[in-house]
Amino acid sequence: MDLPHRLTSEVASITELPTEGKRFHDNRDAAEDEFRELRDELASWQRKLYAAGQHRVLILFQAMDAGGKDGTIRKVFRGVNPQGVRIHPFKQPSKVELAHDFLWRVHPVVPADGMISVFNRSHYEDVLVVRVDDLVPEAVWRRRYDQINQFEKLLVESGTTILKFYLHISPQEQRERFQDRIDDPEKHWKFSFEDLEKRKQWDSYMEAYTDALNRCNTSFAPWYVIPADQKWYRNLAVARVLVSHLRELNPAFPPAERDLSHVEIK
Numbered sequence: 414m415d416l417p418h419r420l421t422s423e424v425a426s427i428t429e430l431p432t433e434g435k436r437f438h439d440n441r442d443a444a445e446d447e448f449r450e451l452r453d454e455l456a457s458w459q460r461k462l463y464a465a466g467q468h469r470v471l472i473l474f475q476a477m478d479a480g481g482k483d484g485t486i487r488k489v490f491r492g493v494n495p496q497g498v499r500i501h502p503f504k505q506p507s508k509v510e511l512a513h514d515f516l517w518r519v520h521p522v523v524p525a526d527g528m529i530s531v532f533n534r535s536h537y538e539d540v541l542v543v544r545v546d547d548l549v550p551e552a553v554w555r556r557r558y559d560q561i562n563q564f565e566k567l568l569v570e571s572g573t574t575i576l577k578f579y580l581h582i583s584p585q586e587q588r589e590r591f592q593d594r595i596d597d598p599e600k601h602w603k604f605s606f607e608d609l610e611k612r613k614q615w616d617s618y619m620e621a622y623t624d625a626l627n628r629c630n631t632s633f634a635p636w637y638v639i640p641a642d643q644k645w646y647r648n649l650a651v652a653r654v655l656v657s658h659l660r661e662l663n664p665a666f667p668p669a670e671r672d673l674s675h676v677e678i679k
């Protein structure tokens with residue numbers, strides 16, 4: 414399968430990378446058909462992964478506000494067995510969390526054998542919002558890129574597959590999605606005035622994202638930069654990456670404990 418969005422070399426700025434999925438796919442209907450097939454395939458791999466209990470898969474999503482993290486998770490993981498998939502949203506740290514190192518809250522929720530953990534935001538917030546808003550001194554966040562790489566290396570060396578997605582939207586697309594949240598009463602709960610403040614810091618966020626993606630794009634835990642202005646393309650691109658990695662892991666249902674051919678239930 415063709416996976417065009419893996420970050421393969423350093424970029425001067427992620428703003429050079431495309432946000433338009435349309436540039437990669439010209440047929441929305443065909444994309445949606447392929448997506449539904451891949452979503453079913455993902456669900457079927459996940460059942461085997463859970464049954465086999467041998468692999469651990471960590472999938473994380475980062476994006477600007479309204480970038481589509483929630484929607485991607487809702488669409489892509491529809492159909493999986495919820496018992497084997499844990500979704501972890503990372504919000505502003507609590508007092509207790511802030512009284513520890515920044516990875517303290519992350520480590521307990523990484524996937525166990527047979528499990529998929531999905532991070533909606535992640536430890537990358539600690540070099541994104543924390544950097545942009547000066548929440549800790551620069552010397553502290555600067556050390557974190559290496560600390561993140563070491564942490565991710567530990568997980569990979571312990572049998573975890575890590576897939577990191579940055580859902581890349583344009584500021585114009587964000588404007589439209591914010592407006593939609595204002596216009597639709599059922600989406601009011603998603604609108605936050607704080608998001609408008611973050612929108613004003615767009616350029617600083619793009620710089621912070623550029624550094625995070627460049628510095629933490631390791632061979633063992635690569636970043637995928639997904640053009641996310643069109644939701645239908647975004648869903649397809651994410652599903653393609655996930656399914657291609659699951660095919661490689663190739664989990665299988667374990668054999669029976671003993672030969673079952675002569676077992677008769679009376």
Ligand code: AMP
Pocket residue numbers: 503504505506534538539542543
């Ligand atoms: P949402 O994803 O819309 O529910 O918002 C969660 C909020 O938590 C966002 O504004 C994030 O920037 C914020 N957040 C997540 N992790 C951190 C962190 N480590 N430090 C500060 N803010 C964070």
Ligand code: MG
Pocket residue numbers: 478479603605608
């Ligand atoms: Mg929000």
